[in-house]
Amino acid sequence: MKLFKFCCAVAGLFVSLTYAWADSVNPQTLRIEDAFVVFYQGETPGAGYMIIRQMTNEDDQLLSVRLADQQNSCVRIELHDHVSEKIDGHDVKKMVALAAVTVPAASGNGPGLVAFAPGGKHLMLYDFPKSLKESKKITLILTFKKAGEMAVDFEIRTPSTLAAKNDNKNNCGCCHHKD
Numbered sequence: 001m002k003l004f005k006f007c008c009a010v011a012g013l014f015v016s017l018t019y020a021w022a023d024s025v026n027p028q029t030l031r032i033e034d035a036f037v038v039f040y041q042g043e044t045p046g047a048g049y050m051i052i053r054q055m056t057n058e059d060d061q062l063l064s065v066r067l068a069d070q071q072n073s074c075v076r077i078e079l080h081d082h083v084s085e086k087i088d089g090h091d092v093k094k095m096v097a098l099a100a101v102t103v104p105a106a107s108g109n110g111p112g113l114v115a116f117a118p119g120g121k122h123l124m125l126y127d128f129p130k131s132l133k134e135s136k137k138i139t140l141i142l143t144f145k146k147a148g149e150m151a152v153d154f155e156i157r158t159p160s161t162l163a164a165k166n167d168n169k170n171n172c173g174c175c176h177h178k179d
């Protein structure tokens, strides 16, 4: 079952994402779908995934992500990607931190799209307290250069659901820091 979540920070009830309403500083210009996080045992950082769709003809940039709950100030969230590097003739996937992620403009083919998915771009979630890891969802604030801030609910899923989803992809769904 595929459960899409459309989370808009402001007036998420307005389904009509028409261009008449579109404005470069309006969070309704962006749609976040299928947002979820996975936490691991112990100190291993968690990972966050989502699909961002840009509904307007302008691109935008995701600049940062933070936890909505300000009380957990030790929590840190980074934007990451996987890159391939040749080491001794072998392709080795490495994680790199990104300063920003571009969300391309919508085109004739539909909304601009950037996917945070296992094996590719992801949110890296550091130092989350146990109480949050064991809850059902967390709310993260996404800050975009043009659209501003959006509050997005991320469902908390178990690592096993992630592994099952990626069985046919033959890439590592887990996200452990090697360095």
Ligand SMILES: [Cu+2]
Pocket: 080, 081, 095, 122, 123, 124, 175
């Ligand atoms: Cu990472």
